[in-house]
Amino acid sequence: MTYRAIDIIQELPGIELLPPDTVDGFVEGNSETRITGVAVTFLASWDHCQEALRRKCNLIITHEGIWYSHKDQHLDTIPQSAFDPVYQGKHQFINMHNLCIYRYHDGIHRALPDMITAGLIKELHWTQHEISQKPAYSILELNMPLKTILQHIKQQLGISFIRYMGDLDRIIHKVIIAVGYRGSGQLILPVLAQEQIDAIIYGEGPEWEIPEYCRDALHLGQHRALIILGHGASESPGMRLLTHELQVQYKNVPVYYLPFKNQFMIG
Numbered sequence: 001m002t003y004r005a006i007d008i009i010q011e012l013p014g015i016e017l018l019p020p021d022t023v024d025g026f027v028e029g030n031s032e033t034r035i036t037g038v039a040v041t042f043l044a045s046w047d048h049c050q051e052a053l054r055r056k057c058n059l060i061i062t063h064e065g066i067w068y069s070h071k072d073q074h075l076d077t078i079p080q081s082a083f084d085p086v087y088q089g090k091h092q093f094i095n096m097h098n099l100c101i102y103r104y105h106d107g108i109h110r111a112l113p114d115m116i117t118a119g120l121i122k123e124l125h126w127t128q129h130e131i132s133q134k135p136a137y138s139i140l141e142l143n144m145p146l147k148t149i150l151q152h153i154k155q156q157l158g159i160s161f162i163r164y165m166g167d168l169d170r171i172i173h174k175v176i177i178a179v180g181y182r183g184s185g186q187l188i189l190p191v192l193a194q195e196q197i198d199a200i201i202y203g204e205g206p207e208w209e210i211p212e213y214c215r216d217a218l219h220l221g222q223h224r225a226l227i228i229l230g231h232g233a234s235e236s237p238g239m240r241l242l243t244h245e246l247q248v249q250y251k252n253v254p255v256y257y258l259p260f261k262n263q264f265m266i267g
Helices: 005-009 046-054 085-096 106-110 115-123 146-157 185-194 210-219 231-249
Strands: 025-028 038-043 059-064 100-103 130-133 138-145 163-165 171-178 199-202 225-228 255-258
Touching (some): 005 059, 046 085, 059 231, 115 138, 163 210, 185 210
Parallel strands (some): 199 225
Antiparallel strands (some): 138 171, 163 225
């Protein structure tokens, strides 16, 4: 049996829950394309587009936008793309090889539960520790020292370094996990006021909000810990989880997960 790109996309979790102003949709290629293989990634970067081609995948499902913007999904809405060689080079490569790229952001976050959060918790083998599940975050009961949590996260996610604040020997009981760009004071601080949270784990957020709150908390003897994973490290496990589900659902279609690679070097 052969599938069109749209056949696979319209069955994705949460696809029926997209808001009117969704950023999800086909950003390159034709939705009627007959699929030879599917590549799933946190972000369809240049190297991941090349890897998809090497694996004979002509449908790429990317969580984040490919044009360096959350909102602007098409080149005709980006003025600089007409003369910037990075936009042009990537666009030409995608067109030359007839790649079909679908942005899958809002749908997977609106799936019940949020598959991106669920994927991170599963990757950390903490599913049994989850005690509360909300649309934008989960709360876990861990009961282990901060240094043990840091070592565990680095090992399970395969990351070489983590930014953190807090006493390494202090026992962490309740933790809030918020993936991606959910590390804002507006989201996190009301939860801290309502729950006895010992540590905050998030992807990224404004550095003048939660980090400064935690700095003051530590000086006031409140001992709040903070762990910042980075956007890609926190969300890519959810795309790995999606890959596994697609592999089960489409047994006669090659489906590959393209792992996230940290783009930063430590100086």
